[in-house]
Amino acid sequence: MKDGPNIALLGSLIGDPARANMLTALTSGKALTASELAGEAGITLQTASSHLAKLEAGALVHRRKQGRHHYFCLADEEVASVIETMMGFAAKHGALRTRTGPKDPALRKARVCYNHLAGEYGVRMFDSLCAQGYVKGSAKTLGLTGAGQEFLAEMGIDLQALATPRRPLCKSCLDWSARRSHMAGTLGTALLAQILTLKWAIRQPDSRAITFSRTGEKRFFEHFPV
Amino acid sequence: MKDGPNIALLGSLIGDPARANMLTALTSGKALTASELAGEAGITLQTASSHLAKLEAGALVHRRKQGRHHYFCLADEEVASVIETMMGFAAKHGALRTRTGPKDPALRKARVCYNHLAGEYGVRMFDSLCAQGYVKGSAKTLGLTGAGQEFLAEMGIDLQALATPRRPLCKSCLDWSARRSHMAGTLGTALLAQILTLKWAIRQPDSRAITFSRTGEKRFFEHFPV
DNA sequence: TTCATAGTTCGATGTTAACCGAAGCATTAT
DNA sequence: ATAATGCTTCGGTTAACATCGAACTATGAA
Numbered sequence: 001m002k003d004g005p006n007i008a009l010l011g012s013l014i015g016d017p018a019r020a021n022m023l024t025a026l027t028s029g030k031a032l033t034a035s036e037l038a039g040e041a042g043i044t045l046q047t048a049s050s051h052l053a054k055l056e057a058g059a060l061v062h063r064r065k066q067g068r069h070h071y072f073c074l075a076d077e078e079v080a081s082v083i084e085t086m087m088g089f090a091a092k093h094g095a096l097r098t099r100t101g102p103k104d105p106a107l108r109k110a111r112v113c114y115n116h117l118a119g120e121y122g123v124r125m126f127d128s129l130c131a132q133g134y135v136k137g138s139a140k141t142l143g144l145t146g147a148g149q150e151f152l153a154e155m156g157i158d159l160q161a162l163a164t165p166r167r168p169l170c171k172s173c174l175d176w177s178a179r180r181s182h183m184a185g186t187l188g189t190a191l192l193a194q195i196l197t198l199k200w201a202i203r204q205p206d207s208r209a210i211t212f213s214r215t216g217e218k219r220f221f222e223h224f225p226v
Numbered sequence: 227m228k229d230g231p232n233i234a235l236l237g238s239l240i241g242d243p244a245r246a247n248m249l250t251a252l253t254s255g256k257a258l259t260a261s262e263l264a265g266e267a268g269i270t271l272q273t274a275s276s277h278l279a280k281l282e283a284g285a286l287v288h289r290r291k292q293g294r295h296h297y298f299c300l301a302d303e304e305v306a307s308v309i310e311t312m313m314g315f316a317a318k319h320g321a322l323r324t325r326t327g328p329k330d331p332a333l334r335k336a337r338v339c340y341n342h343l344a345g346e347y348g349v350r351m352f353d354s355l356c357a358q359g360y361v362k363g364s365a366k367t368l369g370l371t372g373a374g375q376e377f378l379a380e381m382g383i384d385l386q387a388l389a390t391p392r393r394p395l396c397k398s399c400l401d402w403s404a405r406r407s408h409m410a411g412t413l414g415t416a417l418l419a420q421i422l423t424l425k426w427a428i429r430q431p432d433s434r435a436i437t438f439s440r441t442g443e444k445r446f447f448e449h450f451p452v
Numbered sequence: 453t454t455c456a457t458a459g460t461t462c463g464a465t466g467t468t469a470a471c472c473g474a475a476g477c478a479t480t481a482t
Numbered sequence: 483a484t485a486a487t488g489c490t491t492c493g494g495t496t497a498a499c500a501t502c503g504a505a506c507t508a509t510g511a512a
Contacts, residue, residue: 006316007250007309012241016470020234034489047471049490059319068479068488078315083233085311089304090232093285242500260459273501275460294458294509 013058014086018043019051023074026061027083028208029115031071077184080114081173110210112203113173116188117195117210121220125191126172126183128224135170135183142170144187152187155223157194162186195220239284240312244269245277249300252287253309257297265344268337336436338429342414343421343436347446351417352408354450361396361409368396370413378413381449383420388412421446 014020018041025032025040032040038048052072055061060079064071074080110121117125129135134148144152149159162169171185183191192210195201200216203209212220240246244267251258251266258266264274278298281287286305290297300306336347343351355361360374370378375385388395396411409417418436421427426442429435438446 006319007312008241008243008246010241010312010316011237011239011246013237015234015236015238015241017234018470020237024233043470044472045489046473046491050470053490070489078318082311082315085308086233086236089308090236092304093232244500261457269500270502271459272461272503276500279460296459 009058010060010082013055013060014083016051017041018047019055022048022051022055022072023060023079023083024087026072026074027080027112027114029073029112031064031073034070034072037072074114077114077171077173081184084113084118084173106204106209106211107207110201110212111208112192112210113182113208114184115192116173116182116184117192118173118182119210121210121212122182124226125220125224126181128226129183131226137170142168142172142185144170152190155191155194156198157190162190235284236286236308239281239286240309242277243267244273245281248274248277248281248298249286249305249309250313252298252300253306253313257290257299259295259297263298265338336427336438338418338436342408342410343418344408345436347436347438348408350452351446351450354452355409357452363396368411370396378416381417381420382424383416388416 014023021041022037025037034048034052035045037052038045041048041051043051052061052063052070055072056063059075061072062075064073074083108119110117110119112118113122116122129148132147132151133145134151135142136145137143144159152159168185169187170183171188172181173184173188182188195216196203198216198219199213200219201210201212204211240249247267248263251263260274260278261271263278264271267274267277269277278287278289278296281298282289285301287298288301290299300309336343336345338344342348355374358373358377359371360377361368362371363369370385378385395413396409408414421436421442422429424442424445425439426445427436427438430437
Protein backbone atom coordinates (compact mmCIF):
# COMPACT_ATOMS: atom_id res chain seq x y z
CA MET A 1 0.00 0.00 0.00
CA LYS A 2 1.16 3.44 -0.76
CA ASP A 3 2.27 5.56 2.03
CA GLY A 4 1.02 9.00 2.63
CA PRO A 5 0.55 11.10 -0.39
CA ASN A 6 3.81 11.76 -2.14
CA ILE A 7 2.75 15.30 -1.94
CA ALA A 8 4.77 15.35 1.25
CA LEU A 9 7.84 14.35 -0.65
CA LEU A 10 7.19 16.97 -3.27
CA GLY A 11 6.62 19.55 -0.58
CA SER A 12 9.82 18.71 1.24
CA LEU A 13 11.76 18.99 -1.99
CA ILE A 14 10.42 22.48 -2.57
CA GLY A 15 10.52 23.20 1.14
CA ASP A 16 14.24 23.67 1.40
CA PRO A 17 15.25 27.32 0.85
CA ALA A 18 18.22 26.43 -1.30
CA ARG A 19 16.17 24.20 -3.56
CA ALA A 20 13.34 26.70 -3.68
CA ASN A 21 15.75 29.36 -4.88
CA MET A 22 17.07 27.07 -7.57
CA LEU A 23 13.60 26.21 -8.75
CA THR A 24 12.45 29.80 -8.90
CA ALA A 25 15.59 30.66 -10.82
CA LEU A 26 14.71 27.94 -13.29
CA THR A 27 11.19 29.26 -13.88
CA SER A 28 12.85 31.67 -16.27
CA GLY A 29 13.00 28.72 -18.62
CA LYS A 30 16.71 29.08 -19.14
CA ALA A 31 18.98 26.12 -18.60
CA LEU A 32 21.48 26.86 -15.85
CA THR A 33 24.61 25.03 -14.79
CA ALA A 34 25.17 23.59 -11.35
CA SER A 35 27.60 26.37 -10.52
CA GLU A 36 25.17 29.05 -11.53
CA LEU A 37 22.43 27.48 -9.46
CA ALA A 38 24.77 27.19 -6.50
CA GLY A 39 25.38 30.90 -6.84
CA GLU A 40 21.66 31.61 -7.01
CA ALA A 41 21.07 29.68 -3.83
CA GLY A 42 24.12 31.01 -2.06
CA ILE A 43 25.63 27.63 -1.28
CA THR A 44 28.73 25.75 -2.26
CA LEU A 45 28.95 23.54 -5.26
CA GLN A 46 29.01 20.32 -3.25
CA THR A 47 25.81 21.20 -1.48
CA ALA A 48 24.17 22.25 -4.72
CA SER A 49 25.16 18.98 -6.29
CA SER A 50 23.41 17.12 -3.51
CA HIS A 51 20.28 19.21 -3.90
CA LEU A 52 20.22 18.85 -7.65
CA ALA A 53 20.52 15.09 -7.38
CA LYS A 54 17.45 15.09 -5.19
CA LEU A 55 15.51 17.38 -7.47
CA GLU A 56 16.39 15.16 -10.39
CA ALA A 57 15.37 12.02 -8.54
CA GLY A 58 12.09 13.72 -7.72
CA ALA A 59 11.53 14.49 -11.39
CA LEU A 60 11.43 18.20 -10.75
CA VAL A 61 14.38 19.08 -12.93
CA HIS A 62 16.00 17.59 -15.98
CA ARG A 63 19.73 17.30 -16.41
CA ARG A 64 21.57 17.59 -19.68
CA LYS A 65 25.30 16.94 -19.72
CA GLN A 66 27.29 18.92 -22.18
CA GLY A 67 31.02 18.51 -21.98
CA ARG A 68 31.99 19.18 -18.42
CA HIS A 69 28.93 21.26 -17.79
CA HIS A 70 25.65 20.03 -16.40
CA TYR A 71 22.72 22.07 -17.54
CA PHE A 72 19.51 21.96 -15.55
CA CYS A 73 15.99 23.03 -16.41
CA LEU A 74 12.55 22.36 -15.02
CA ALA A 75 11.42 18.87 -15.96
CA ASP A 76 8.19 19.94 -17.64
CA GLU A 77 5.47 22.52 -17.62
CA GLU A 78 3.65 20.80 -14.85
CA VAL A 79 6.52 21.55 -12.53
CA ALA A 80 6.39 25.17 -13.61
CA SER A 81 2.70 25.11 -12.90
CA VAL A 82 3.26 23.79 -9.40
CA ILE A 83 5.88 26.43 -8.68
CA GLU A 84 3.74 29.22 -10.06
CA THR A 85 0.73 28.12 -8.06
CA MET A 86 2.77 28.04 -4.91
CA MET A 87 4.30 31.42 -5.67
CA GLY A 88 0.79 32.76 -6.06
CA PHE A 89 -0.13 31.70 -2.59
CA ALA A 90 3.16 32.81 -1.11
CA ALA A 91 2.99 36.21 -2.77
CA LYS A 92 -0.51 36.80 -1.51
CA HIS A 93 -0.02 35.81 2.04
CA GLY A 94 3.63 36.60 2.62
CA ALA A 95 3.27 40.16 1.41
CA LEU A 96 5.16 41.25 4.47
CA ARG A 97 8.25 39.30 3.78
CA THR A 98 8.36 39.45 0.03
CA ARG A 99 10.98 41.93 -0.95
CA THR A 100 9.38 44.22 -3.46
CA GLY A 101 12.32 45.35 -5.49
CA PRO A 102 12.10 47.57 -8.54
CA LYS A 103 11.89 44.47 -10.67
CA ASP A 104 8.54 43.46 -9.32
CA PRO A 105 6.21 45.77 -11.24
CA ALA A 106 7.84 44.73 -14.48
CA LEU A 107 7.50 41.08 -13.58
CA ARG A 108 3.86 41.54 -12.75
CA LYS A 109 3.27 43.16 -16.10
CA ALA A 110 4.91 40.61 -18.35
CA ARG A 111 7.36 37.84 -17.68
CA VAL A 112 8.51 34.44 -18.81
CA CYS A 113 6.96 31.46 -17.11
CA TYR A 114 9.03 28.48 -18.14
CA ASN A 115 8.81 29.30 -21.83
CA HIS A 116 5.57 31.14 -22.30
CA LEU A 117 4.17 34.56 -21.51
CA ALA A 118 2.83 35.22 -18.03
CA GLY A 119 1.81 38.27 -16.03
CA GLU A 120 -0.88 40.78 -16.93
CA TYR A 121 -0.08 40.55 -20.59
CA GLY A 122 -0.13 36.79 -20.51
CA VAL A 123 -3.51 36.78 -18.84
CA ARG A 124 -4.82 39.31 -21.32
CA MET A 125 -3.63 37.24 -24.23
CA PHE A 126 -5.32 34.15 -22.87
CA ASP A 127 -8.58 35.95 -22.14
CA SER A 128 -8.57 37.52 -25.55
CA LEU A 129 -8.00 34.23 -27.31
CA CYS A 130 -11.01 32.86 -25.45
CA ALA A 131 -13.20 35.92 -25.99
CA GLN A 132 -12.55 35.95 -29.72
CA GLY A 133 -13.41 32.30 -29.94
CA TYR A 134 -9.95 31.21 -31.00
CA VAL A 135 -9.59 28.66 -28.22
CA LYS A 136 -12.42 26.83 -26.57
CA GLY A 137 -12.94 24.41 -23.71
CA SER A 138 -12.18 24.13 -20.05
CA ALA A 139 -8.86 23.77 -18.30
CA LYS A 140 -8.63 20.09 -19.14
CA THR A 141 -10.01 20.15 -22.65
CA LEU A 142 -8.59 23.20 -24.26
CA GLY A 143 -8.60 23.26 -28.04
CA LEU A 144 -7.99 25.50 -31.00
CA THR A 145 -10.92 26.51 -33.23
CA GLY A 146 -10.91 27.01 -36.98
CA ALA A 147 -10.94 30.76 -36.53
CA GLY A 148 -8.06 30.36 -34.14
CA GLN A 149 -5.99 28.49 -36.68
CA GLU A 150 -6.58 31.23 -39.18
CA PHE A 151 -5.67 33.92 -36.70
CA LEU A 152 -2.42 32.23 -35.77
CA ALA A 153 -1.45 31.63 -39.37
CA GLU A 154 -1.94 35.32 -39.97
CA MET A 155 0.38 36.07 -37.08
CA GLY A 156 3.02 33.98 -38.80
CA ILE A 157 2.86 30.93 -36.58
CA ASP A 158 3.32 27.60 -38.30
CA LEU A 159 0.81 25.27 -36.72
CA GLN A 160 2.16 22.22 -38.53
CA ALA A 161 5.47 22.58 -36.76
CA LEU A 162 3.70 22.59 -33.41
CA ALA A 163 2.04 19.25 -33.90
CA THR A 164 3.93 17.24 -31.32
CA PRO A 165 2.24 14.17 -30.04
CA ARG A 166 3.87 14.41 -26.63
CA ARG A 167 3.07 17.91 -25.47
CA PRO A 168 -0.44 19.32 -25.53
CA LEU A 169 -0.97 22.21 -27.91
CA CYS A 170 -3.15 24.19 -25.58
CA LYS A 171 -2.83 24.30 -21.85
CA SER A 172 -3.63 26.88 -19.24
CA CYS A 173 -1.30 27.81 -16.41
CA LEU A 174 -2.35 29.62 -13.27
CA ASP A 175 -0.62 32.95 -12.81
CA TRP A 176 0.75 33.98 -9.42
CA SER A 177 0.48 37.71 -9.82
CA ALA A 178 -2.94 37.88 -11.36
CA ARG A 179 -4.45 34.63 -10.12
CA ARG A 180 -5.82 34.12 -13.61
CA SER A 181 -4.90 31.68 -16.28
CA HIS A 182 -2.49 32.30 -19.09
CA MET A 183 -1.62 30.30 -22.16
CA ALA A 184 0.91 27.49 -21.85
CA GLY A 185 1.59 24.45 -24.01
CA THR A 186 3.34 24.45 -27.35
CA LEU A 187 1.02 27.20 -28.49
CA GLY A 188 1.98 29.35 -25.53
CA THR A 189 5.62 28.78 -26.35
CA ALA A 190 5.09 29.60 -30.00
CA LEU A 191 3.17 32.77 -29.20
CA LEU A 192 5.93 34.12 -26.99
CA ALA A 193 8.54 33.17 -29.54
CA GLN A 194 6.63 35.01 -32.24
CA ILE A 195 6.20 38.08 -30.06
CA LEU A 196 9.95 38.19 -29.63
CA THR A 197 10.61 37.44 -33.28
CA LEU A 198 8.31 40.24 -34.37
CA LYS A 199 10.24 42.48 -31.98
CA TRP A 200 7.09 43.51 -30.17
CA ALA A 201 9.05 42.92 -27.01
CA ILE A 202 12.47 41.89 -25.83
CA ARG A 203 13.53 39.66 -23.07
CA GLN A 204 15.59 41.23 -20.30
CA PRO A 205 18.84 39.41 -19.60
CA ASP A 206 19.22 37.97 -16.12
CA SER A 207 15.56 38.41 -15.42
CA ARG A 208 12.24 36.88 -16.26
CA ALA A 209 10.89 40.25 -17.27
CA ILE A 210 9.60 40.95 -20.79
CA THR A 211 9.52 44.58 -21.94
CA PHE A 212 7.33 45.71 -24.80
CA SER A 213 8.24 48.50 -27.17
CA ARG A 214 5.74 51.30 -27.78
CA THR A 215 4.72 49.98 -31.15
CA GLY A 216 4.99 46.39 -30.02
CA GLU A 217 2.54 47.06 -27.24
CA LYS A 218 0.18 48.65 -29.70
CA ARG A 219 0.34 45.63 -32.02
CA PHE A 220 -0.15 43.34 -29.05
CA PHE A 221 -3.26 45.20 -27.94
CA GLU A 222 -4.62 45.16 -31.46
CA HIS A 223 -4.18 41.45 -31.78
CA PHE A 224 -5.48 40.68 -28.30
CA PRO A 225 -8.34 43.05 -27.47
CA VAL A 226 -10.20 42.55 -24.23
CA MET B 227 20.57 34.47 2.38
CA LYS B 228 17.62 35.92 0.68
CA ASP B 229 15.12 33.59 2.11
CA GLY B 230 13.57 33.35 -1.26
CA PRO B 231 9.91 33.71 -1.78
CA ASN B 232 8.01 32.02 0.95
CA ILE B 233 7.49 29.19 -1.41
CA ALA B 234 10.09 27.37 0.66
CA LEU B 235 8.09 27.96 3.79
CA LEU B 236 4.96 26.78 2.08
CA GLY B 237 6.75 23.75 0.77
CA SER B 238 8.16 22.81 4.13
CA LEU B 239 4.70 23.09 5.67
CA ILE B 240 3.32 20.65 3.14
CA GLY B 241 6.54 18.67 3.21
CA ASP B 242 5.95 16.96 6.51
CA PRO B 243 4.12 13.63 6.09
CA ALA B 244 1.82 14.21 9.02
CA ARG B 245 0.80 17.65 7.82
CA ALA B 246 0.42 16.42 4.27
CA ASN B 247 -1.93 13.72 5.47
CA MET B 248 -3.99 16.25 7.35
CA LEU B 249 -4.18 18.56 4.37
CA THR B 250 -5.21 15.82 1.97
CA ALA B 251 -7.84 14.70 4.45
CA LEU B 252 -9.16 18.25 4.44
CA THR B 253 -9.41 18.40 0.67
CA SER B 254 -12.70 16.62 1.13
CA GLY B 255 -13.97 20.02 2.14
CA LYS B 256 -15.31 18.80 5.42
CA ALA B 257 -14.28 20.42 8.68
CA LEU B 258 -12.48 17.96 10.93
CA THR B 259 -11.52 18.16 14.57
CA ALA B 260 -7.97 18.04 15.85
CA SER B 261 -8.51 14.51 17.15
CA GLU B 262 -9.83 13.27 13.84
CA LEU B 263 -6.90 14.80 12.02
CA ALA B 264 -4.50 13.26 14.50
CA GLY B 265 -6.09 9.89 13.80
CA GLU B 266 -5.78 10.36 10.08
CA ALA B 267 -2.14 11.25 10.35
CA GLY B 268 -1.39 8.47 12.82
CA ILE B 269 0.07 10.76 15.45
CA THR B 270 -0.86 11.83 18.95
CA LEU B 271 -3.00 14.77 19.77
CA GLN B 272 -0.11 16.81 21.12
CA THR B 273 1.85 16.43 17.93
CA ALA B 274 -1.19 17.20 15.85
CA SER B 275 -1.80 20.34 17.86
CA SER B 276 1.69 21.50 17.10
CA HIS B 277 1.26 20.83 13.40
CA LEU B 278 -2.10 22.51 13.25
CA ALA B 279 -0.74 25.61 14.92
CA LYS B 280 1.89 25.80 12.20
CA LEU B 281 -0.60 25.25 9.43
CA GLU B 282 -2.80 27.96 10.87
CA ALA B 283 0.11 30.37 11.19
CA GLY B 284 0.93 29.63 7.57
CA ALA B 285 -2.65 30.42 6.56
CA LEU B 286 -3.16 26.97 5.12
CA VAL B 287 -6.02 26.03 7.40
CA HIS B 288 -8.71 27.91 9.24
CA ARG B 289 -9.73 27.12 12.79
CA ARG B 290 -13.23 27.43 14.14
CA LYS B 291 -13.82 26.80 17.82
CA GLN B 292 -17.12 25.25 18.71
CA GLY B 293 -17.56 24.32 22.32
CA ARG B 294 -14.66 22.20 23.29
CA HIS B 295 -13.99 21.14 19.72
CA HIS B 296 -11.69 22.82 17.25
CA TYR B 297 -12.81 22.34 13.68
CA PHE B 298 -10.29 22.77 10.91
CA CYS B 299 -10.77 23.26 7.20
CA LEU B 300 -8.62 24.48 4.34
CA ALA B 301 -8.22 28.24 4.48
CA ASP B 302 -9.54 28.95 1.02
CA GLU B 303 -9.86 27.72 -2.52
CA GLU B 304 -6.34 28.72 -3.34
CA VAL B 305 -4.95 26.33 -0.77
CA ALA B 306 -7.06 23.56 -2.23
CA SER B 307 -5.71 24.53 -5.61
CA VAL B 308 -2.14 24.25 -4.41
CA ILE B 309 -2.79 20.84 -2.89
CA GLU B 310 -4.60 19.64 -5.97
CA THR B 311 -1.84 20.78 -8.28
CA MET B 312 0.73 19.05 -6.16
CA MET B 313 -1.34 15.90 -5.94
CA GLY B 314 -1.64 15.92 -9.69
CA PHE B 315 2.09 15.96 -10.08
CA ALA B 316 2.69 13.44 -7.32
CA ALA B 317 0.13 11.04 -8.77
CA LYS B 318 1.77 11.12 -12.17
CA HIS B 319 5.15 10.29 -10.80
CA GLY B 320 3.72 7.52 -8.67
CA ALA B 321 5.57 5.89 -5.86
CA LEU B 322 9.09 6.05 -7.11
CA ARG B 323 10.60 7.41 -3.98
CA THR B 324 11.78 6.49 -0.56
CA ARG B 325 9.41 8.02 1.84
CA THR B 326 10.18 8.99 5.36
CA GLY B 327 9.12 7.16 8.43
CA PRO B 328 6.47 4.56 7.85
CA LYS B 329 6.08 5.07 11.56
CA ASP B 330 4.40 1.79 12.34
CA PRO B 331 3.66 -0.78 9.63
CA ALA B 332 0.91 -2.19 11.79
CA LEU B 333 -0.79 1.20 11.79
CA ARG B 334 -0.70 1.22 8.04
CA LYS B 335 -2.33 -2.15 7.80
CA ALA B 336 -5.24 -1.62 10.13
CA ARG B 337 -5.88 1.05 12.69
CA VAL B 338 -8.57 2.99 14.40
CA CYS B 339 -9.43 6.31 12.82
CA TYR B 340 -11.45 8.16 15.39
CA ASN B 341 -13.75 5.20 15.99
CA HIS B 342 -13.81 3.28 12.76
CA LEU B 343 -11.47 1.06 10.78
CA ALA B 344 -8.80 2.68 8.64
CA GLY B 345 -5.67 1.55 6.87
CA GLU B 346 -5.44 -1.12 4.18
CA TYR B 347 -8.18 -3.15 5.73
CA GLY B 348 -10.44 -0.16 6.13
CA VAL B 349 -10.02 0.78 2.50
CA ARG B 350 -10.66 -2.79 1.45
CA MET B 351 -13.83 -2.96 3.49
CA PHE B 352 -15.13 0.23 1.99
CA ASP B 353 -14.29 -0.80 -1.56
CA SER B 354 -15.88 -4.17 -1.01
CA LEU B 355 -19.07 -2.67 0.35
CA CYS B 356 -19.31 -0.55 -2.76
CA ALA B 357 -18.41 -3.34 -5.18
CA GLN B 358 -21.01 -5.65 -3.73
CA GLY B 359 -23.64 -2.96 -4.01
CA TYR B 360 -24.23 -2.67 -0.29
CA VAL B 361 -23.61 1.04 -0.21
CA LYS B 362 -24.23 3.39 -3.07
CA GLY B 363 -23.74 7.00 -3.90
CA SER B 364 -20.99 9.57 -3.98
CA ALA B 365 -19.03 11.06 -1.13
CA LYS B 366 -21.85 13.45 -0.31
CA THR B 367 -24.79 11.14 -0.76
CA LEU B 368 -23.74 7.83 0.60
CA GLY B 369 -26.55 5.42 1.41
CA LEU B 370 -27.24 1.85 2.37
CA THR B 371 -29.03 -0.41 -0.12
CA GLY B 372 -31.56 -3.12 0.67
CA ALA B 373 -28.94 -5.78 0.05
CA GLY B 374 -26.64 -3.88 2.34
CA GLN B 375 -29.17 -3.91 5.16
CA GLU B 376 -29.53 -7.63 4.75
CA PHE B 377 -25.78 -8.15 4.73
CA LEU B 378 -25.29 -6.16 7.89
CA ALA B 379 -28.12 -7.88 9.70
CA GLU B 380 -26.47 -11.17 8.84
CA MET B 381 -23.27 -9.88 10.37
CA GLY B 382 -25.15 -9.22 13.56
CA ILE B 383 -25.37 -5.47 13.35
CA ASP B 384 -28.55 -3.90 14.64
CA LEU B 385 -29.42 -1.16 12.22
CA GLN B 386 -32.28 0.15 14.35
CA ALA B 387 -29.88 1.06 17.09
CA LEU B 388 -27.79 3.05 14.68
CA ALA B 389 -30.57 5.38 13.67
CA THR B 390 -29.28 8.52 15.29
CA PRO B 391 -30.46 11.77 13.89
CA ARG B 392 -27.26 13.49 14.89
CA ARG B 393 -24.59 11.54 13.05
CA PRO B 394 -24.84 10.33 9.48
CA LEU B 395 -25.11 6.59 9.03
CA CYS B 396 -22.77 6.37 6.09
CA LYS B 397 -19.80 8.56 5.62
CA SER B 398 -16.57 8.12 3.77
CA CYS B 399 -13.30 9.20 5.27
CA LEU B 400 -10.22 9.91 3.25
CA ASP B 401 -7.37 7.63 4.14
CA TRP B 402 -3.71 8.43 4.56
CA SER B 403 -3.08 6.71 1.32
CA ALA B 404 -4.54 9.65 -0.46
CA ARG B 405 -7.61 9.37 -2.54
CA ARG B 406 -8.90 6.12 -1.12
CA SER B 407 -11.82 6.21 1.22
CA HIS B 408 -12.78 4.06 4.11
CA MET B 409 -16.07 3.75 5.93
CA ALA B 410 -16.84 6.20 8.69
CA GLY B 411 -20.11 7.35 10.24
CA THR B 412 -22.17 5.35 12.70
CA LEU B 413 -22.02 2.42 10.33
CA GLY B 414 -18.25 2.57 10.28
CA THR B 415 -18.24 2.64 14.05
CA ALA B 416 -20.64 -0.30 14.24
CA LEU B 417 -18.61 -2.33 11.78
CA LEU B 418 -15.43 -1.91 13.75
CA ALA B 419 -17.26 -2.69 16.98
CA GLN B 420 -18.66 -5.86 15.46
CA ILE B 421 -15.26 -6.94 14.15
CA LEU B 422 -13.92 -6.62 17.67
CA THR B 423 -16.98 -8.31 19.19
CA LEU B 424 -16.66 -11.23 16.82
CA LYS B 425 -13.03 -11.44 17.88
CA TRP B 426 -11.81 -11.20 14.33
CA ALA B 427 -9.30 -8.73 15.64
CA ILE B 428 -8.25 -7.05 18.82
CA ARG B 429 -7.29 -3.54 19.52
CA GLN B 430 -3.77 -3.04 20.81
CA PRO B 431 -3.68 -1.18 24.09
CA ASP B 432 -1.96 2.15 23.99
CA SER B 433 -2.01 2.15 20.23
CA ARG B 434 -4.37 2.72 17.37
CA ALA B 435 -3.25 -0.50 15.79
CA ILE B 436 -5.74 -3.28 15.13
CA THR B 437 -4.37 -6.80 14.80
CA PHE B 438 -6.34 -9.56 13.11
CA SER B 439 -6.17 -13.19 14.14
CA ARG B 440 -5.53 -15.85 11.48
CA THR B 441 -9.14 -16.95 11.35
CA GLY B 442 -10.43 -13.46 11.89
CA GLU B 443 -8.54 -12.29 8.85
CA LYS B 444 -10.01 -15.14 6.86
CA ARG B 445 -13.55 -14.22 7.87
CA PHE B 446 -12.84 -10.60 7.08
CA PHE B 447 -11.63 -11.45 3.61
CA GLU B 448 -14.64 -13.67 3.03
CA HIS B 449 -17.06 -10.95 4.03
CA PHE B 450 -15.23 -8.25 2.14
CA PRO B 451 -13.85 -9.66 -1.11
CA VAL B 452 -12.18 -7.32 -3.51
C1' DT C 453 -18.72 20.31 43.05
C1' DT C 454 -16.48 16.62 40.68
C1' DC C 455 -15.42 14.15 36.69
C1' DA C 456 -14.59 13.65 31.74
C1' DT C 457 -13.34 15.22 27.28
C1' DA C 458 -10.81 18.26 23.86
C1' DG C 459 -6.99 20.76 23.14
C1' DT C 460 -2.61 23.40 24.27
C1' DT C 461 2.02 24.06 26.17
C1' DC C 462 6.45 22.58 27.95
C1' DG C 463 10.53 19.69 28.18
C1' DA C 464 13.40 16.04 26.65
C1' DT C 465 14.74 12.84 23.12
C1' DG C 466 15.88 10.98 18.76
C1' DT C 467 16.14 11.29 13.83
C1' DT C 468 16.97 13.63 9.89
C1' DA C 469 19.18 16.31 6.67
C1' DA C 470 21.71 20.48 5.28
C1' DC C 471 26.25 21.94 5.13
C1' DC C 472 31.14 22.20 3.89
C1' DG C 473 36.14 20.28 3.61
C1' DA C 474 38.64 17.05 1.17
C1' DA C 475 39.29 13.67 -2.13
C1' DG C 476 37.88 11.43 -6.49
C1' DC C 477 36.19 11.46 -11.57
C1' DA C 478 35.61 13.35 -15.96
C1' DT C 479 36.37 16.57 -19.56
C1' DT C 480 38.96 20.19 -21.82
C1' DA C 481 43.00 23.16 -22.32
C1' DT C 482 48.10 23.68 -22.72
C1' DA D 483 51.76 14.21 -20.47
C1' DT D 484 50.28 17.89 -17.05
C1' DA D 485 47.27 21.24 -15.48
C1' DA D 486 42.79 23.31 -14.87
C1' DT D 487 37.88 23.30 -14.67
C1' DG D 488 33.17 21.39 -13.54
C1' DC D 489 30.93 18.31 -10.87
C1' DT D 490 30.29 14.26 -7.73
C1' DT D 491 31.04 11.50 -3.60
C1' DC D 492 32.49 10.68 1.20
C1' DG D 493 32.75 11.86 6.12
C1' DG D 494 31.76 14.25 10.21
C1' DT D 495 29.55 18.15 12.41
C1' DT D 496 25.71 20.98 13.47
C1' DA D 497 21.07 22.67 13.53
C1' DA D 498 16.29 21.88 13.08
C1' DC D 499 12.23 19.62 14.06
C1' DA D 500 8.94 15.82 14.66
C1' DT D 501 7.52 13.14 18.33
C1' DC D 502 5.56 11.95 22.77
C1' DG D 503 4.97 12.15 28.10
C1' DA D 504 3.36 15.05 31.45
C1' DA D 505 1.25 19.01 33.11
C1' DC D 506 -2.09 22.67 32.33
C1' DT D 507 -6.47 25.16 30.45
C1' DA D 508 -11.13 25.16 28.97
C1' DT D 509 -15.64 23.50 28.04
C1' DG D 510 -19.34 20.24 29.03
C1' DA D 511 -21.58 16.65 31.74
C1' DA D 512 -23.04 14.27 36.16
